[in-house]
Amino acid sequence: MTFNALTTTRRSFLAGAGLVIGFTLAPKVFSASALEGVQAGGDKSLSQINAFIKIGTDDTVTVLSKHIEFGQGPFTGLSTIVAEELDADWSQMRAVHSPADDKIYGNLAFGLQGTGGSTSIANSYDQLRKAGATARALLVAAAAAEWGVPAAEITVEKGRIKHAGSGKESGFGAFADKAATQTPPAEPKLKDPKDFVLIGQELPKLDTVSKTNGTAVFTLDITADNMLYAVVAHPDHFGATVKSVDDAAARKIPGVLDVKTIPQGVAVYAENTFSALKGRDALTVEWDLSKAETRSSDQLTADFAKLFGTDGHEAANTGDVEKSFGGNGVQTLEADIVFPFLAHAPMEPLDAVFIKAADGSVDVFNGAQFPTMDKKVTAQVLGLDPEKVRVNTQLAGGSFGRKAQFGSPYIAEAAAVFAATDGKRPMKHMWTREDDIRGGFYRPMYMHRMRGAIDANGNVVGWDQTIVGQSIMAKADLDETSVEGAANLPYVIPNLRVISHNVSLAVPPLWWRSVGHTHTGFAVETFMDELLQKVGKDPVEGRLALLSKEPRHMETLKKVAEMADWGSAVPEGRQRGVAVVKSFGTYVAQIVEVSTGDDGAPRVHKVWCAVDCGVAINPNVIKAQMEGGIGYGVGAVLFDAVTLGQGGKIVQSNFHDYRSLRINEMPAVEVAIIPSSEKPTGVGEPGVPPVGPAIANAWRRLGHGAVRRLPIVSIGSV
Amino acid sequence: MITFKLNGQERTFDGDPDTPLLWVLRDFEKLTGTKYGCGIAQCGACTVHLDGSTRRSCITPISTVDGSEVITIEGIEGKEAEAVRKAWIAIDVPQCGYCQSGQIMSAVSLLQLTPKPTDEDIDGAMAGNICRCATYHRIRQAIHNAADTMEG
Numbered sequence: 001m002t003f004n005a006l007t008t009t010r011r012s013f014l015a016g017a018g019l020v021i022g023f024t025l026a027p028k029v030f031s032a033s034a035l036e037g038v039q040a041g042g043d044k045s046l047s048q049i050n051a052f053i054k055i056g057t058d059d060t061v062t063v064l065s066k067h068i069e070f071g072q073g074p075f076t077g078l079s080t081i082v083a084e085e086l087d088a089d090w091s092q093m094r095a096v097h098s099p100a101d102d103k104i105y106g107n108l109a110f111g112l113q114g115t116g117g118s119t120s121i122a123n124s125y126d127q128l129r130k131a132g133a134t135a136r137a138l139l140v141a142a143a144a145a146e147w148g149v150p151a152a153e154i155t156v157e158k159g160r161i162k163h164a165g166s167g168k169e170s171g172f173g174a175f176a177d178k179a180a181t182q183t184p185p186a187e188p189k190l191k192d193p194k195d196f197v198l199i200g201q202e203l204p205k206l207d208t209v210s211k212t213n214g215t216a217v218f219t220l221d222i223t224a225d226n227m228l229y230a231v232v233a234h235p236d237h238f239g240a241t242v243k244s245v246d247d248a249a250a251r252k253i254p255g256v257l258d259v260k261t262i263p264q265g266v267a268v269y270a271e272n273t274f275s276a277l278k279g280r281d282a283l284t285v286e287w288d289l290s291k292a293e294t295r296s297s298d299q300l301t302a303d304f305a306k307l308f309g310t311d312g313h314e315a316a317n318t319g320d321v322e323k324s325f326g327g328n329g330v331q332t333l334e335a336d337i338v339f340p341f342l343a344h345a346p347m348e349p350l351d352a353v354f355i356k357a358a359d360g361s362v363d364v365f366n367g368a369q370f371p372t373m374d375k376k377v378t379a380q381v382l383g384l385d386p387e388k389v390r391v392n393t394q395l396a397g398g399s400f401g402r403k404a405q406f407g408s409p410y411i412a413e414a415a416a417v418f419a420a421t422d423g424k425r426p427m428k429h430m431w432t433r434e435d436d437i438r439g440g441f442y443r444p445m446y447m448h449r450m451r452g453a454i455d456a457n458g459n460v461v462g463w464d465q466t467i468v469g470q471s472i473m474a475k476a477d478l479d480e481t482s483v484e485g486a487a488n489l490p491y492v493i494p495n496l497r498v499i500s501h502n503v504s505l506a507v508p509p510l511w512w513r514s515v516g517h518t519h520t521g522f523a524v525e526t527f528m529d530e531l532l533q534k535v536g537k538d539p540v541e542g543r544l545a546l547l548s549k550e551p552r553h554m555e556t557l558k559k560v561a562e563m564a565d566w567g568s569a570v571p572e573g574r575q576r577g578v579a580v581v582k583s584f585g586t587y588v589a590q591i592v593e594v595s596t597g598d599d600g601a602p603r604v605h606k607v608w609c610a611v612d613c614g615v616a617i618n619p620n621v622i623k624a625q626m627e628g629g630i631g632y633g634v635g636a637v638l639f640d641a642v643t644l645g646q647g648g649k650i651v652q653s654n655f656h657d658y659r660s661l662r663i664n665e666m667p668a669v670e671v672a673i674i675p676s677s678e679k680p681t682g683v684g685e686p687g688v689p690p691v692g693p694a695i696a697n698a699w700r701r702l703g704h705g706a707v708r709r710l711p712i713v714s715i716g717s718v
Numbered sequence: 719m720i721t722f723k724l725n726g727q728e729r730t731f732d733g734d735p736d737t738p739l740l741w742v743l744r745d746f747e748k749l750t751g752t753k754y755g756c757g758i759a760q761c762g763a764c765t766v767h768l769d770g771s772t773r774r775s776c777i778t779p780i781s782t783v784d785g786s787e788v789i790t791i792e793g794i795e796g797k798e799a800e801a802v803r804k805a806w807i808a809i810d811v812p813q814c815g816y817c818q819s820g821q822i823m824s825a826v827s828l829l830q831l832t833p834k835p836t837d838e839d840i841d842g843a844m845a846g847n848i849c850r851c852a853t854y855h856r857i858r859q860a861i862h863n864a865a866d867t868m869e870g
């Protein structure tokens with residue numbers, strides 16, 4: 001869709017057509033002059049209205065998603081909630097991204113506008129049910145007035161407003177204008193969940209069609225007339241800065257327009273992407289390593305280990321742990337587990353487009369996971385009033401946490417690249433895959449020291465866990481994200497101690513799909529499995545016996561055991577492993593079946609997965625997120641690590657040495673959703689944590705020894 | 719001057735002959751359905767059909783395309799393409815969607831060569847296409863479904 005096509009839609013909105021639910025502040029609109037020639041997709045003009053729902057005179061219902069769509073399904077999920085209370089027909093539903101505004105679109109779970117922590121559905125559920133019910137009430141009121149019948153006699157079903165007595169019937173569009181003039185009810189009446197007709201159905205996703213014909217527009221696809229293309233040369237050590245640049249060769253590359261040093265590296269500007277990349281390759285940059293991280297991953301591991309036994313932050317301490325290890329006939333087990341840095345590697349590398357309008361205001365187009373943060377940072381770097389910056393959230397090619405950053409360091413870089421130009425030409429900044437893999441903001445390295453005590457009766461009586469690693473939240477004291485899933489261990493163990501040590505490195509840390517559970521889930525679920533095996537207990541029965549206080553864990557674990565027919569014969573050469581992890585309020589239990597592949601690496605054949613995420617808004621999306629989370633987790637646990645080599649130099653650079661799971665390595669997946677009337681919880685992350693430990697547990701039972709260092713397949717052996 | 723056919727239309731390019739086909743499509747032809755994911759033939763996001771076979775456009779210099787016929791996601795048609803799209807939509811294969819142009823181009827080519835692929839055929843034809851959202855489970859299913867509808 002070209003900008004010309006967009007203008008018409010925008011005009012028709014400005015002309016006042018239709019019903020807008022939410023906060024009908026003065027609509028913010030694009031600066032048309034700035035966007036002349038911009039290629040964008042979808043009905044983006046709607047994205048500039050501060051509202052939750054717009055009902056058009058053409059019968060369409062558009063939901064403005066305050067959450068970015070990068071595959072986890074908020075467009076579909078949020079629209080389902082609205083359509084349910086509105087009694088709309090699914091075929092009339094549309095979704096676009098909302099503008100950036102904390103006051104209206106703040107995530108109710110964390111204040112500012114943002115997507116993360118698998119909160120999209122949970123924090124929108126009540127809000128959008130009310131918005132949908134309000135819109136319905138207004139449409140009914142408009143119809144009642146027009147038809148001269150009592151509102152109570154009007155029914156709405158599948159997008160049709162009907163009055164049985166008079167036989168009158170209409171779609172929404174005909175009443176959209178009139179509805180906007182009615183008085184909204186103070187407390188709209190919400191449906192009883194048992195009357196839901198759309199929530200809980202496998203509705204087709206709203207964004208699928210455009211993603212099968214090349215028309216879905218991502219940030220990288222935004223083009224403007226006369227646009228500059230920019231890339232940045234980055235150091236291969238964390239914390240390094242530019243010492244000197246020789247750009248003579250780069251400037252000779254046809255199409256290269258300029259080279260500028262910015263705080264983050266050296267920016268190359270060109271007429272097209274290839275010239276920019278060629279120019280960057282031709283640069284000779286000397287880096288100042290005086291503040292850089294110069295330790296290798298092996299040295300870091302050794303330094304981490306020195307912290308065991310020193311004073312740390314106490315995250316849990318119940319009973320008397322030391323005593324439990326000294327009792328009569330007590331057997332103990334100890335293990336150190338090392339976790340590597342992990343890059344998120346979303347399929348679309350980080351990118352942004354900047355366009356300055358004649359009035360000096362700036363439009364930013366990016367996959368904004370924290371749009372108001374991106375807006376603030378852009379304004380700071382460009383020296384503008386934040387009101388002069390419009391963030392236009394685009395579909396993003398994945399994120400897995402990468403695009404949600406406090407202080408928006410990526411946008412700070414992109415804005416610095418734009419700030420170094422005269423701003424007369426629109427500019428696209430992109431990271432290559434190398435920039436992405438080597439760009440830091442990793443799931444940090446962690447090291448866990450595990451100690452367990454089993455009494456003479458075979459009961460686990462002591463659990464002592466120490467976790468060393470960076471604080472994702474940059475805390476000096478206890479960071480809950482380092483110990484989540486361990487400090488609140490679901491298993492009843494009378495003597496429990498969890499200690500955490502924060503280390504500080506020049507490698508910037510970040511949350512990575514399921515945050516602390518990426519390592520605590522692995523450590524807890526593999527170590528528990530070993531303890532149970534040591535006393536000859538069944539992994540499922542043994543866990544259930546310790547989960548007496550956690551009925552939803554139990555239910556989920558029982559379900560997955562039933563799905564996999566746990567205890568039945570397993571094909572020759574295969575073993576099964578199990579794990580159950582609650583994260584972000586959602587309970588997931590998985591059983592995997594693994595064999596040793598021809599290459600000596602684990603071959604994961606099948607994963608059974610049971611999930612309890614409260615009310616299942618859209619089972620189709622929930623299953624997809626479980627499948628995807630499983631694939632993401634399998635790839636990471638088998639293959640992935642970013643390592644620092646001698647002198648702290650980053651080793652990996654692209655998908656050849658930072659391996660992604662491929663289709664021939666993807667297990668078959670079977671998902672069951674536990675029926676529930678609890679409030680809905682997220683599904684984007686919780687599918688990830690159990691699969692790694694479940695694989696390691698099966699791997700150990702295949703006779704390969706316990707997994708003490710991830711990834712399981714060491715780098716260089718594939 | 720390089721001349722080639724793009725989705726049935728005659729096109730020319732007179733820039734740097736080393737420019738990969740991917741960037742010619744995206745930056746010059748403004749056909750942005752074909753994606754960048756790695757630039758080194760590892761991910762398949764840039765897959766197009768060149769003279770009837772799949773090709774990683776990120777490592778294909780435009781100079782080697784002279785006289786050839788290029789089909790992209792925007793131009794792919796025929797019974798295989800139709801069956802694949804239908805199957806993809808029916809079971810909602812895409813998540814973020816960024817890799818899907820490449821997946822579909824590879825899947826269409828597979829069905830053109832092997833109308834009734836086995837799981838092993840699918841592994842062989844699709845292993846070069848990374849999906850970070852790991853939609854593989856549904857890609858496999860959708861290819862089988864597409865093959866079934868073509869048959870019927």
Ligand code: FES
Binds near residue numbers: 753754765776777
């Ligand atoms: S971009 Fe061409 S294979 Fe990855």
Ligand code: FES
Binds near residue numbers: 817
């Ligand atoms: S759908 Fe997101 S990378 Fe494939």
